[in-house]
Amino acid sequence: MGRRRPRTGDDWKLLARACTALLERLPELVDEHLRELYEYEPAYGRIVPYDQHWQEAHAAMRVGIEMISAPRDSPRRDLVHAEEMGRRRAEQGMPLELVVHAYRHAGHLVWDALIETADAAQLATLMQSATIVWSAVDAQADTASEAYRATELELQRRTDEQLQALLDALLQGQRSPEVVSRAAAGLDLPEHGRYAVVVLRHDRREPSEPFHRRVQGAGVRFLWRMRADCEIGVVSLAEGTGLDALAELLEGRCPGPGGISPVVAGLSELGRGRRLAELALRTCPPESRQVVRLDRRMAGALVVGQPELAGLLVADVLGGLLELDPADRAILLETLDVWLDCEGSAGRAAGRLYCHRNTVFNRLRRLEQLTSRSLSRPRDLTEMTLALDAFRLTAAG
DSSP states (O other), rough: OOOOOOOOHHHHHHHHHHHHHHTHHHHHHHHHHHHHHHOOOOOHHEEEEEOHHHHHHHHHHHHHHHHHHSSSSSHHHHHHHHHHHHHHHHHTTOOOHHHHHHEEEEEEEHHHHHTTOOOHHHHHHTTHHHHHHHHHHHHHHHHHHHHHHHHHHHHHEEEEEEHHHHHHHHHHHHHOHHHHHHHHHHOOOOOOEEEEEEEEEEOTTSSSSSGGTOOOOEEEEEEEEESEEEEEEEEEEOOTOHHHHHHHHHHHTTOOOEEOOBBBSSGGHHHHHOOOOOOHHTTTTTTTEEEEGGGGOOHHHHHHHHHHHHHHHHHHSSSHHHHHHHHHHHHHHHHHHHHOOOOOOOHHHHHHHSSHHHHHHHHHHHHHHHHHTTTTTTHHHHHHHHHHHHHHHHHTT
């Protein structure tokens, strides 16, 4: 801000008289100030109504001129005013460069007006006061800039919070046209478009940076919301980008399992998308790190979506297995799982299980005896497949 010169002696008296005379010309100076500002940048007039701008400029120039010749220990009313104007201009959306330009321009106008009527002797004296004038102008511009930036950050924080609240409302299932329209405008997203929702479970064994900071890809735009135990992503899919590309982008990049909803047709469907993505996530076993699509896990989703029926299914179909030693039971269930994965090929299943194909046949026959089901009958096979999913994905497992 610079040191202010002592307010004593003839220099100060001359400066005080010049400032007093200048205040009488203030309306004329304000008119000239605004005219030249609008010639420099017409946006001034579009942002602030002329009458309001004139009154604000008049007050700013008046307090600035008064402070130039005020006693040294006077309160800095000019800086108080500059702080208020910095906040106001940020709220009005005036670019900071225009705010600073206005203060610099007003400073030049005041200085030129001070010296234009001075004779040679007075001019020499006034030139010694130049530091006072320009230090005051610099301090006012700096104060306005600091207040502007602080207000801008606060406004951005409030805007971000409002947009996050709108996104949360959509994910919670709100579908009102007003919420959807505000969210679309604020988030720069189409109301009607191709969207998917991703829910990723945190793996607390491996602390890491939030997943959303590490994932990006062509044809997709992510908006993420953090939760205590998961991250929820709203994904805008470009035309031609499908769930295969999304699943490939996510796979192997997150520390825990995840679920992907089917494509939904608009922001109003995000609540449904979130519920379906959570359902997909529930089909992942506890130790899984897969990111799975609901449309590839329909059977498991049916099971976890109806836990009471899932428990009854396990008891009815796998009742005999539940009485076995846990290790013995695990071998039989693993054999069934691998055999299903190998599309009913005992030879391929034997290769994955590191045993003879006859061993696979023997285990499957034992499963049939314990469950009173036949793997060759489609209905029985469906029940056993669902029961296997239920056993591994619900509390019964």
